[in-house]
Amino acid sequence: MLLEIKNLHVEVEDKKILNGLTLTVDKGQVAAIMGPNGSGKSTLAYVLAGKDNYHVTDGEILLNGESILEMAPDERAAKGVFLAFQYPVEVPGVATMTFLRTALNAQRKTRGEPEFSTPDFIKLVRDTSAKLGVSQEHLRRAVNVGFSGGEKKRNEILQMAILQPVLAVLDETDSGLDIDALKTVSEGVNRLRSPERSMIVITHYQRLLDYIVPDVVHVMSKGRVVKSGGKELALELEASGYAQFTDEAA
Amino acid sequence: MNADVRAIKTPAEQGLAQAFAAARDTLPGKGAVAALRENAFREFDLRGLPHRRVEEWKYTDLRALMREAVPLAGVPDAAAKARAKEAGAAFKGVDCRRLVFVDGTFVTEMSDLAPEAGLTIGSMAQALAKGDARVAAQVGKTFPNADVAVALNTALMGDGAVVHVAAGTALARPIHLVFVGGSEKPSAAFVRSLVVVENGAKAIIIESHEGGTTQVNAALELVAGDDTQVDHVKLTQGRALHVASLMVSIGARAAFNTFAFTGDASLVRNQSFIRFAGEGSHGGIRGVSLLRGKEHVDNTLQIEHAVAHCDSREQFRAVLDNESRSVFQGKIVVKPHAQKTDSKMMTRSLLLSDDAEAYNKPELEIFADDVVCGHGATAGALDPGLKFYLMSRGISDKESEALLIQAFIGETVEEIAHEGIREAVMNQAIAWLKGRA
Numbered sequence: 001m002l003l004e005i006k007n008l009h010v011e012v013e014d015k016k017i018l019n020g021l022t023l024t025v026d027k028g029q030v031a032a033i034m035g036p037n038g039s040g041k042s043t044l045a046y047v048l049a050g051k052d053n054y055h056v057t058d059g060e061i062l063l064n065g066e067s068i069l070e071m072a073p074d075e076r077a078a079k080g081v082f083l084a085f086q087y088p089v090e091v092p093g094v095a096t097m098t099f100l101r102t103a104l105n106a107q108r109k110t111r112g113e114p115e116f117s118t119p120d121f122i123k124l125v126r127d128t129s130a131k132l133g134v135s136q137e138h139l140r141r142a143v144n145v146g147f148s149g150g151e152k153k154r155n156e157i158l159q160m161a162i163l164q165p166v167l168a169v170l171d172e173t174d175s176g177l178d179i180d181a182l183k184t185v186s187e188g189v190n191r192l193r194s195p196e197r198s199m200i201v202i203t204h205y206q207r208l209l210d211y212i213v214p215d216v217v218h219v220m221s222k223g224r225v226v227k228s229g230g231k232e233l234a235l236e237l238e239a240s241g242y243a244q245f246t247d248e249a250a
Numbered sequence: 251m252n253a254d255v256r257a258i259k260t261p262a263e264q265g266l267a268q269a270f271a272a273a274r275d276t277l278p279g280k281g282a283v284a285a286l287r288e289n290a291f292r293e294f295d296l297r298g299l300p301h302r303r304v305e306e307w308k309y310t311d312l313r314a315l316m317r318e319a320v321p322l323a324g325v326p327d328a329a330a331k332a333r334a335k336e337a338g339a340a341f342k343g344v345d346c347r348r349l350v351f352v353d354g355t356f357v358t359e360m361s362d363l364a365p366e367a368g369l370t371i372g373s374m375a376q377a378l379a380k381g382d383a384r385v386a387a388q389v390g391k392t393f394p395n396a397d398v399a400v401a402l403n404t405a406l407m408g409d410g411a412v413v414h415v416a417a418g419t420a421l422a423r424p425i426h427l428v429f430v431g432g433s434e435k436p437s438a439a440f441v442r443s444l445v446v447v448e449n450g451a452k453a454i455i456i457e458s459h460e461g462g463t464t465q466v467n468a469a470l471e472l473v474a475g476d477d478t479q480v481d482h483v484k485l486t487q488g489r490a491l492h493v494a495s496l497m498v499s500i501g502a503r504a505a506f507n508t509f510a511f512t513g514d515a516s517l518v519r520n521q522s523f524i525r526f527a528g529e530g531s532h533g534g535i536r537g538v539s540l541l542r543g544k545e546h547v548d549n550t551l552q553i554e555h556a557v558a559h560c561d562s563r564e565q566f567r568a569v570l571d572n573e574s575r576s577v578f579q580g581k582i583v584v585k586p587h588a589q590k591t592d593s594k595m596m597t598r599s600l601l602l603s604d605d606a607e608a609y610n611k612p613e614l615e616i617f618a619d620d621v622v623c624g625h626g627a628t629a630g631a632l633d634p635g636l637k638f639y640l641m642s643r644g645i646s647d648k649e650s651e652a653l654l655i656q657a658f659i660g661e662t663v664e665e666i667a668h669e670g671i672r673e674a675v676m677n678q679a680i681a682w683l684k685g686r687a
Contacts (some may be wrong), residue, residue, distance in 0.1 A: 035625075038308075049638075049642045050642070051642075052634060052638065052640055070578075071645065072641065072642035073638060073642045074641045074642075074645055074646050074647065074650075076642075077641070077643055077644035078644055080642050081644075082643075083642050085639070088639070089633075089635050089636055091636055091640070091654075091657070092657060092661075093641065093654075093656070093657025093658065093660045093661055094653050094654070094656075094657045098653075099640070099643070099653075102645055102646075102649065103643035103644050103645050106644045106645045106646060106649060107643075107644035110644065142657075156304075159643060163643065163644070170254065241650050247346045
């Protein structure tokens, strides 16, 4: 078991968002998390990455059996947690290449691994970006500045491919994407599927799951997982909507 | 005019008066120069050190900050020169002509005086002493103003650089004026430099100030002729009470840029008086200040568009940690006939601590009706969203901040045209950031 979340309670600005959430993700598993607006999906993503102001009032998050709750976001990243943001931020003045290299080498340093040499790093980024259709021009630009919605999401997947996390959390990676961008991004994610890597794919819609086919589907409502099943559960939801679960949870 | 005549003088004011009385007969220059000193001193004597009720000095109360006057620096001895040897190291990667001033005195044996066609270099003290007509005619005329710190400099000016670049000359290398304190005793240096770049010439002037001199009052008059390209970069570091006045007159169709970098400096006031005196010129007036501890850095501008068809860009950034304080005052005056003036001023402060203070005061005085002038000011903390994004990728707290700070000042540093100087300035900033960790 890679990730084990036990009875997690989280407050944001004194508002309870997660309410005893329990969830496990096996090594190599792709778990989809679906649920209506406000069910706490994005909060879960942020809590996993260690964002400030998300107060865990009870419960536990174990990664490979180790609690990550006291770890800063950069320590979690070095342990292999990666969050693909729903809204990747623009970082003016920081070139994408500098950013990628600083991040990769910082993680390696924390793990006690040697830093990448410049030629090796450039080769790695070139090869990876070519597969994702990220242009050299984008790599020279400041992180996400002036990128379209699709380009930003592609840049997230590029970072994930470079950083090689053990747990990738994809927060509504499909939002704001047209069908072509959705395909490119999904292909990028699928290439990263591996027995060594688990993924949590957060989405509102079944559509993304046609491209990234999950091993399991969890449905969240009111800050907890209310139903789990196989990939067919997503199709069921598409047909019947979330109402049954919100009622069930109530 | 603030005519507050005060009967009671502060110890510093009394000390300065005594210093002037003791030195007036030995300070370089007779006749017109001596008269200039006397007039300037009278101005100081009448008004005293500028204080918080003088609008231009509101946030840098020199009367309160300058508790005492220290003795005028003497001629540096061998030990002082030895201590000054490594000065100006920030630019050692740039191929420059170094002119070294220790405790305000020009030290020729430490300077690069290799002849170059079209370039004349000299000592201000010597020029004043021997009555150099060209120097005497220009000193105090570049941008006449009523500032008391300038008056004090004029009254007590000792040595400095006199640089003349003949018409049509493109200097092979930047000139680096290295001002360094070498004395171990408290001392005050009043340096005055004059740089004249004749029509069609190109020059890069670097000014660096560092070291132990307790009080520095530096003034630089810079005359950029028609069709010139002049870049000026000033680096200020060290523990001195440092007041610097830059007075510039820009001719027609010229390009003038100045950049003030201040980092790890206790108390700095950079005041720039810049006049567009010929049509069709461009000016870039920029600066970056990095402050921590209880440091205080003030960049005050008075930009005068006296003629039509000129544009100016004023861009200042300050990064403040701990209990530091930054001041930016930018006054842009557009005279009645200066139509088609295009001026944009922007100042931004990044506050890294709750106790830091940034004062930003843009001022526009526009007397012409067909101009484009704008200004903006921001002050704020690092964006926590950006920081989280970087940290979520494995970059540490401090390194994330350093990247974001570097990006914040980078936009302004990027405007330095000379690659080597730009890198040297950025390296100073990076060294400052490393000092935070």
